[in-house]
Amino acid sequence: MFVRCSAVIATVALLSSPAIAQGAKPTDPQIAHIAYTAGVIDITAAKQAIKKAKSKDVKTFAEDMVRDHETVNKQALALVKKLKVTPEDNDTSRALSKQASDKLAELDKLNGAAFDKAYVANEVAYHKSVNGALETELIPSANNAELKSLLQTGLKIFQGHQQHAEHVAAELK
Amino acid sequence: MPGRLSAVATAVVLMAMVVPAHAATIQITMENLAISPAEVSAKVGDTIEWVNKDVFAHTATANNGDFDVTLPPKKSAPFVVKKPGTVDYYCRYHPNMKATLKIGP
Numbered sequence: 001m002f003v004r005c006s007a008v009i010a011t012v013a014l015l016s017s018p019a020i021a022q023g024a025k026p027t028d029p030q031i032a033h034i035a036y037t038a039g040v041i042d043i044t045a046a047k048q049a050i051k052k053a054k055s056k057d058v059k060t061f062a063e064d065m066v067r068d069h070e071t072v073n074k075q076a077l078a079l080v081k082k083l084k085v086t087p088e089d090n091d092t093s094r095a096l097s098k099q100a101s102d103k104l105a106e107l108d109k110l111n112g113a114a115f116d117k118a119y120v121a122n123e124v125a126y127h128k129s130v131n132g133a134l135e136t137e138l139i140p141s142a143n144n145a146e147l148k149s150l151l152q153t154g155l156k157i158f159q160g161h162q163q164h165a166e167h168v169a170a171e172l173k
Numbered sequence: 174m175p176g177r178l179s180a181v182a183t184a185v186v187l188m189a190m191v192v193p194a195h196a197a198t199i200q201i202t203m204e205n206l207a208i209s210p211a212e213v214s215a216k217v218g219d220t221i222e223w224v225n226k227d228v229f230a231h232t233a234t235a236n237n238g239d240f241d242v243t244l245p246p247k248k249s250a251p252f253v254v255k256k257p258g259t260v261d262y263y264c265r266y267h268p269n270m271k272a273t274l275k276i277g278p
Contacts, residue, residue, distance in 0.1 A: 064266050067230065068229055068230075071228055071246075153205060153206065156205070156206035156267070156269065157206060157267060159267075160267025160268060161267070163267075163268040163269055164266060164268055167268060
């Protein structure tokens, strides 16, 4: 219950982070930074899970997250280089990073099955909120067509991750 | 030389004719997180070849456990269908990728 509550709080906090909630339209360099940061956060979380997870399914899921998010971020880096865009730090990516490091510390205190459940629950919540941000804010705000298309691919990948995480969560119960 | 060439051509045509009609190879593409065509009809003995055009790894995993084919990025992999029936399958990494094989006898 504690886990579920904190996941919901994290989702709400993420959705109400300043740049997203107030509809201040992010620029392409900001969008690139938010998307890249969101990927880095999930890779860091997955690396913690690869070390700590007890369940084989959870470990495998975490490895899938590292592989996919590294691939997406590699593409994102290639694209910003090609477009000569410098990703720009902003309130949303800072809020994301802050929440993520708090979550990482919180999960670090858990072990075994308790860690597994909390990590997977957070993965469901995290992908859900990132997908929400992509759909309602980042994709509609993106100006460059290639950036928009990469974000759209990212959304499909992350929707897949959300469902995958939901399957893993269901099997842990 | 032209005689030999046409003999070879005839042989190729003949060989193509003696290959049983059911041993077809059917390509299914995975691109941009979508499986296309999403519904394919095949017959027992046919080869399904999944072609992964994405930079992401995918799988073709049957809901009923009949097959679980891993497709690394930009790779393809074959699977010979062995029993009739309708099999729904999905990608284990991205379960929003779904498709159906209709396998006739």
